[in-house]
Amino acid sequence: MAFSLSDKYLGKFISTFDMAAVENELKTAFDLVKHKNGEGSDFLGWVNLPYDHNMEEYERIKKAAKKIQDSCDVFLVIGIGGSYLGARAAIEFVQGNLYNDKKKNTPDIYFVGNDISSSHMRDVISICEGRDVCINVISKSGTTTEPGVAFRVLRSMLEKKYGNKANERIFVTTDAKKGALRPQAEEYGYESFVVPDDIGGRYSVLSAVGLLPIAVAGIDLDEMFKGAKDAEDEYTQSFYNNDCVKYASYRNLLLRKGKCIELLASNDPSMTMFCEWWKQLFGESEGKDGKGLYPASVIYSTDLHSLGQYIQEGQRTLFETVINVNIEDNFVIEEDKTNADGLNFLAGKTINYVNQQAVLGTALAHTDGNVPNIAMEITSRSAYEFGHLVYFFEFACAISGYMLGINPFNQPGVEAYKKNMFALLGKPGYEQATKEIYERLEKLSK
């Protein structure tokens, strides 16, 4: 058993009565996901994806990854939100957050087109100088501003570098039929993959969206799918003794008891981007209708020396969900003859052993500080574990969202800033909005 969830620290905060009181609504929420008859159920393609993946495309992704590994030093992945977070999370989870810096047989991977920064773009272009480059542009519509601008710039860079041969270095992940990238893929002969219609961005890491970059980083897709399949088997069948159900219930109970922030904590820096992926999954799924826990994250012990004070003694509005990375290692701390640093009490112990005592000590300290602690543990950072953990959180998020009484699969609020931005930029079709927003700005400046 590589993953576990425990309520061992929750006794002070959640009672068996609390749990019993929400059982019926939890069951309803679980059934809505399982039977695919809740709001937004046309976006439940991820539920059976581990078993139902298009195998023709899956094999083609593996071949494309091999081709990319063989033909470039730098792989640029253009995408924003769900089109980059999952793959980046997977790569750092398995290969560590220093993947690009390490000696390896696979290309460096940069995630671009997820901001609007000219200096960041310039730095990426300079990094590509004198090195072979491939691009994967990931966008369902092909017209999203950030990846769209990045693709314009970087395709032009590639065409200057390789002429007509640039087309062989461009890989497109987009809508099966519609959108701006599909016809371009056909016209220029870019190899292409499909962003499924029934899977939203934040649930798409196990689709082609995530698979190509993950495979390029040398991660075993079969292992990852094995983990996801085992999770599908484990979590979708029975409501009873189901860790997804338990996690959904704990977090909703803590929300109802007045907590408004869920801190996802982990004790290894390789989990940083996994936490970012989780923040989108839960924040975008649940943050609507004035509801939802604010998803924040910390890495221990790093952030115990920055946010630790707040967590221990600040406003009591938060609880934490800890993913304890507990991997046996043989990195033993050596004895120092002088013991000048006073750390000889650690000599002969492994670094992971020390890390485990820090995790345990922190859980007890935070419990004392009235921070409820949902304790999870993983015993490896393999591709299998990643696939399993991703599926666990996706399924738990769907249950949790229905329990919260929202549609966990839409994101209506994301359009608000875009609409204003397009009005300000004078996008065709936004003429009325443009007029209105400039009138508003005039009033604001008075």
Place this chain on the structure above:
Amino acid sequence: MAFSLSDKYLGKFISTFDMAAVENELKTAFDLVKHKNGEGSDFLGWVNLPYDHNMEEYERIKKAAKKIQDSCDVFLVIGIGGSYLGARAAIEFVQGNLYNDKKKNTPDIYFVGNDISSSHMRDVISICEGRDVCINVISKSGTTTEPGVAFRVLRSMLEKKYGNKANERIFVTTDAKKGALRPQAEEYGYESFVVPDDIGGRYSVLSAVGLLPIAVAGIDLDEMFKGAKDAEDEYTQSFYNNDCVKYASYRNLLLRKGKCIELLASNDPSMTMFCEWWKQLFGESEGKDGKGLYPASVIYSTDLHSLGQYIQEGQRTLFETVINVNIEDNFVIEEDKTNADGLNFLAGKTINYVNQQAVLGTALAHTDGNVPNIAMEITSRSAYEFGHLVYFFEFACAISGYMLGINPFNQPGVEAYKKNMFALLGKPGYEQATKEIYERLEKLSK
């Protein structure tokens, strides 16, 4: 004027009556900082640091930086919390978050000893293979677990590599007289610098703690100090028309109106670590006695596609402070004959122009979504600007903390996890705590 603060979006949330009502307590808070007679005032060394820096040491730091630049490819900075966040924030602020990846004349810089991860340590060691390495170990006591373990491991690596010559590659920043590192520096002849007694970790970036790594990255310390000096002149003199005072008042008023999360947002990925520095500054200063805003951060537009939904429509518990990075550039988006992506309405515009419309559109959208927006702007990412901005937030934090009614300069809660960890690890002197914690664990497992 390179930095500005505006209340242009706050009219809906904070009235002139609100401001008038808190003027007296704000004035009291300001005076406590200015006259250094509030709680914790023996930790106010940072207030006059821009003008009062020890110039002998300042010049020695510059020389050491030059020596490090000339003698290594990889510079390892060992420190946790305030002993790494400020320097890392400065380097990414000025040089971008791809500093290590870019071609440059200065060493790659890795911040280590801020976690307890064996895989991260292994990766760093592998990155050092075949390359010249220098170390800066930063720790006031010299006995903090994370940097202590890292220094044991990495010093041993250096001694294997360079023998006796390793000592010339080790630079120590520690207490002037006490602690475990000071006698080692003297015994082995490490060049050393001082962690001042009257400056806490989170306020220490402009002391030797931050200066050496920042200088090694090729950042102009004189420019940075000029910015800090101008800020000291600007913010410490008069209570009236003082942006530090305004910022402290806005955030405390929003807290009193029920907000519990302050989101520091910026629109450039180079600000990511600046936000982390800010989170420690405010979280550790204010998160005590059950009080304080939870400090979170986002990078736009990246996170508008992950947390944007929550910010727009989730639980109304947050406000945002936006540092708009508005730097003119000549990176023009080109016209595309086919306009396949529909983005020709951006042709001829600069990337920064688009970024600015995104910032403006977001501020209006979030205002409509009842997220108060404190608007800041910087027009460069120079060393000057960094020095200025750091001082601005430090001084504002001190005022804000006194207004909140806490001591902004201690961090009693950080000890809680450490005490448990030491008990679990059987550290000498913790025998009674060890006994108690194992009894507690036994009960917990029943």
